[in-house]
Amino acid sequence: MTTPHGGVPAEQERREVALTDRVLGSFDGCQDPRLAEVMRSLVRHLHGFLREVRLTEEEWAAGIAFLTAAGRITDDRRQEFILLSDVLGASMQTITINNAASGDATEATVFGPFFVEGSPRVPIGGDITFGASGEPCRVEGTVTDTAGRPVPGARIEVWEADEDGRYDVQYDDGRIAARAHLFTDDRGHYAFWGITPTPYPIPHDGPVGALLAATGRSPMRASHLHFMVTAPGRRRLVTHIFVRGDELLDSDSVFGVKESLVKDFERQPPGTPAPDGRAIDGAWSRVRFDIVLAAEEA
Incomplete structure (x- = not known):
């Protein structure tokens, strides 16, 4: 008799299933129901994966070495495990699960590893x-709720890479650049000057x-600008906006692109007057991003 697992003999199947059952049973004494649920599901899927691919001991050792290397390179400025979660789509899937559709609320996307607390206002x-x-x-727009009412006093955190594709925290001189926060006015309006986003590698x-x-994938991220928007009674929004026409929109390395977040960054030729009278030497761009916040869940 054989089994669905690649023709594994029945006795071998019995032994593998018995081991999984013993591991699952080891959580019977867990006092936290949610933790027990998560751990049992993890074991079922992990053992299922191991049995499906018939993982070799050499491959298992390579996996352990990979995780060890990820731990060694991680420090207070770099989180390799978040990076791994990002490129496997786990980060984006978790965000999708936890930001359920709510009317026309703006869609969320990955947080990324480069946010820093304490940005200047x-x-x-x-x-x-x-x-x-x-x-x-x-960059300008409004922040409203799903009923279209303005959200005054919403805090908007923004951060992005420079034209060389680097965030301020990737430099060693302690600079604070291309990041700040501001608040919407009584009409829910906001505006600021930033940098036209450019693509960069993670x-x-x-x-x-x-x-x-090794898997033939690119590390490049599509051009984007980060937002985090918070307001009392509103669900926190972490999102980006992306540049329409960017050739990397369909191959973003962390799967963060959503069509609703792709915006027109309108190029303005040199000499075009800025809306606030700012003197600009050369070309510039402008984009509108109207943000809709979902209600905070009870």
Whole structure:
């Protein structure tokens, strides 16, 4: 008699199933029902994976070595396990599960590894670049609830890479650049000057980068600008906006692109007056991003 697992003999099947059952039973004394549920499901799927692919001991050792390397490269400025979660789509799937559709609320996407607490505050219409290199970009819009009512006083955190594809925390000089926060006015309006987003690679000099190379995948992220928007009684929104026409929209390395978040960054030729009278030397761009916040869940 054989089984669905690649023609595994029945006695071998019995032994493998018995082992899984023993591991599942080891959680019978767990006092936390949710933890027990998660651990049992993890064991079922993990053992199912091992049996499906008939993992060899050499492959198991390679997996352990990979995870060990990910731990060694992780520090307070780099989180290789989040990077791994990102490139496997686990981060995006978790976000999708936990940000259920609610009317026309703006869709969420990956948080990314480069957010930093304590960003400087800028006024509406202020400049978040603080000297970061790149083409100027005027970003503006409104924050409303799902009924279309303005959300005054919403806190908007924004951060992005410079034109070289690097965030301020990737430099060693302690700079704070291309990140800030601001608040909406009584009409829910906001505006700021940033940088026209450009594509860049996720950190790929470690084990996750080696994994991408071995599987023929690119480390490149589609051009984007990060937002985190919070307001009392509203569900926190972590999202990006992406540049329409970017050739990487369909191959973003962390699966963060959603069609609703792809926006028109309208190029303005040199000499085009800025809406606030700002003097700009050269070309610039502008984009509108109207944000809709879902109600906070009870």
